[in-house]
Amino acid sequence: MRNKINIRSIFYTITLLLYSAQWISAQNLEISHGPYLQYVTSNEVTIGWSTSKNTISWVEYYVEDGSNFYQKEREKIFDASDGLKNISLLHSVTLKNLKPGTKYAYRIYSQEVKEDRSFGKTVATRVYKREPLYFTTQPLKKDQISVVVLSDMHENTAKVGSLLKGVEWDKTDFVLLDGDFVDSFESESDLYGGVLDTCVNIFAQKKPLVIVRGNHETRGIKAHELKKYFHFPEDKYYYTYKIGNTFFIILDSGEDKADSDIEYNGFADFDAYRSEQAKWLSEVVKSDEFKNAEHKIAFMHIPPYDDNRGQEWHGDLEVRLKFVPILNKAGIDLMVSGHTHHFSFQTPKSEENNFPILVADHKTRYNLLIDKTGIKIKGIDIDSKEVLNMFIEKYK
Ligand SMILES: [Fe+2]
Numbered sequence: 001m002r003n004k005i006n007i008r009s010i011f012y013t014i015t016l017l018l019y020s021a022q023w024i025s026a027q028n029l030e031i032s033h034g035p036y037l038q039y040v041t042s043n044e045v046t047i048g049w050s051t052s053k054n055t056i057s058w059v060e061y062y063v064e065d066g067s068n069f070y071q072k073e074r075e076k077i078f079d080a081s082d083g084l085k086n087i088s089l090l091h092s093v094t095l096k097n098l099k100p101g102t103k104y105a106y107r108i109y110s111q112e113v114k115e116d117r118s119f120g121k122t123v124a125t126r127v128y129k130r131e132p133l134y135f136t137t138q139p140l141k142k143d144q145i146s147v148v149v150l151s152d153m154h155e156n157t158a159k160v161g162s163l164l165k166g167v168e169w170d171k172t173d174f175v176l177l178d179g180d181f182v183d184s185f186e187s188e189s190d191l192y193g194g195v196l197d198t199c200v201n202i203f204a205q206k207k208p209l210v211i212v213r214g215n216h217e218t219r220g221i222k223a224h225e226l227k228k229y230f231h232f233p234e235d236k237y238y239y240t241y242k243i244g245n246t247f248f249i250i251l252d253s254g255e256d257k258a259d260s261d262i263e264y265n266g267f268a269d270f271d272a273y274r275s276e277q278a279k280w281l282s283e284v285v286k287s288d289e290f291k292n293a294e295h296k297i298a299f300m301h302i303p304p305y306d307d308n309r310g311q312e313w314h315g316d317l318e319v320r321l322k323f324v325p326i327l328n329k330a331g332i333d334l335m336v337s338g339h340t341h342h343f344s345f346q347t348p349k350s351e352e353n354n355f356p357i358l359v360a361d362h363k364t365r366y367n368l369l370i371d372k373t374g375i376k377i378k379g380i381d382i383d384s385k386e387v388l389n390m391f392i393e394k395y396k
Contacts, residue, residue: 029053029112029121032089033192035133036204038211038231039241040174042100042138045208046231047108048092050192051123055110057091064103064134069127074107087113090228101139105132133205138173142244145370146171151178151301151338152362154216155194162382163365164202172207173243175199178338178360179214179253179301186220191229213237213252214301214339215315218268238277240284246370247293249284251323252277253302256315256339271318278322285330295370295394296332303337303359305346328354334375334392336360336368343379343388356392364388 034049047059060074079091091110098104107127112120125133148167153160164175181195199209211230217223226237233239237252254270257263284290304320312320327335332355343364346357358377360366364387369376372394379388 029055029110029123031108031110031123031125033197034200034204035108035125036196036200037135037206037208039094039233040135040138040208041242042140043098044094044096045098045104045135045137046092046094047106048090048229048231049108049110050090051110052089053112053120054087054089055091055112056085056087057093057108057110058085059093059095059106059108061095061104061106063099064105069105069107069132092231094231098137100137103134103136105134107132135206135208138243140244142246143371145173145243145246145295145368147368147370148172148175149178149299149336149360149366149368150175150181151360151366152180152214152341153177153195154180154183154362155190157193157195157198159363159382160195160198161202163363163380166380166384167203167365167367169203169207172203174208174210175203176210176299176336177212178299178336179212180216180338181211181214182217182220184220185217185222185226187222190220190222196229210241210248210250210299212250212299212301215253215255218255218270236280238280240290242289242293245292245294247290247296249281249296249298251281251298251300251319253300253315253319253339256302256313258314270315274318274322278326281323281326285326290330294372295375296330297368297370297375298327298332298335298355300335300337302339303335303344303346303357305353305357306340306359307342307344308340324353331355333394334358334368336366338362345390 030052032050032052035047038046038048058076058078060076062074077093077095079086079093107125109122109124111122114120150163182190217226239250241248254274255264255268259268259270302315302319304324335355335357337357338360340359341362343361344359346353348354348356364379364381367378374394375392377390378386381387
């Protein structure tokens with residue numbers, strides 16, 4: 001009997017301790033995800049992260065000069081809109097007016113805001129006895145640009161880890177997820193546990209992450225909220241990004257089936273969206289900034305052409321009809337797509353695409369090396385084996 005009582009009391013004690021531990025951790029303020037860098041140009045950077053409780057948040061930063069973070073008061077930029085500091089679980093701070101080609105040290109801070117609007121604890125990335133985080137702005141002129149492309153990762157973190165082995169981070173300008181990094185956006189764990197935390201652990205605290213929306217990011221009950229988690233320069237999933245003399249166009253190909261398809265439950269309106277985007281694209285290619293760029297590269301999840309002639313779906317035909325005629329007149333050097341999970345390379349054809357299209361598969365990392373001679377493309381598989389090595393010569 002005595003033994004039974006002891007066992008029972010030990011059981012109750014352990015249960016109580018477990019509940020207390022859970023309660024304490026639920027009470028703790030912590031940086032739950034990030035920080036991750038986005039949109040690093042010659043004069044700005046955006047830093048995103050999330051916290052376990054509602055906070056106001058800010059970034060402190062300085063030009064790396066070998067000094068310690070604690071040496072003096074550092075410049076602070078708050079996550080704020082319309083004159084008020086944002087109170088949120090998700091945080092985004094854009095640092096502007098930075099110097100080109102300069103290494104900066106940064107640190108993120110979040111201070112709890114309780115329900116009665118009083119302040120609680122503050123958390124920050126650690127700099128005590130350890131290096132702060134760094135980013136480097138792009139120089140105004142750049143001879144070589146190196147981009148890493150992953151497509152259709154579908155929340156497979158182990159694969160992301162394997163594919164990013166051996167990347168020379170010092171030489172890499174950004175990593176681009178060419179769509180379908182989530183399978184269906186049902187909860188935050190699909191995004192963070194899916195791919196984003198892995199990107200943060202491997203590179204995104206020091207190198208920017210560029211997001212292309214794929215058709216799978218448009219699915220799930222949180223699909224409408226994807227924008228809250230990433231920085232899109234004009235608050236649109238289609239945008240441009242310029243480094244040195246290279247101009248990147250990021251397009252959103254939308255869903256792959258007709259809007260009325262049963263799979264979309266009546267929520268899809270992509271035909272009108274692609275038409276609106278085509279209007280925007282035709283203005284982009286008229287701009288001096290675009291025309292004067294030396295290299296012009298487009299990213300779009302669904303390829304307008306692939307090895308599937310006669311078997312196209314509605315999305316393929318839409319992007320072919322609405323975007324390709326504009327791009328054909330614009331002197332595009334390369335388009336990089338994904339979606340099919342199969343590698344193919346579409347050479348320029350006079351009646352179709354007059355620019356090359358690389359269709360990335362889902363088990364290869366593609367390294368693009370862009371310089372004045374052209375674009376070198378390397379494909380590296382999950383065993384770090386080179387499976388593709390090709391060169392697109394710059395048309396003079
Ligand atoms: Fe897809």
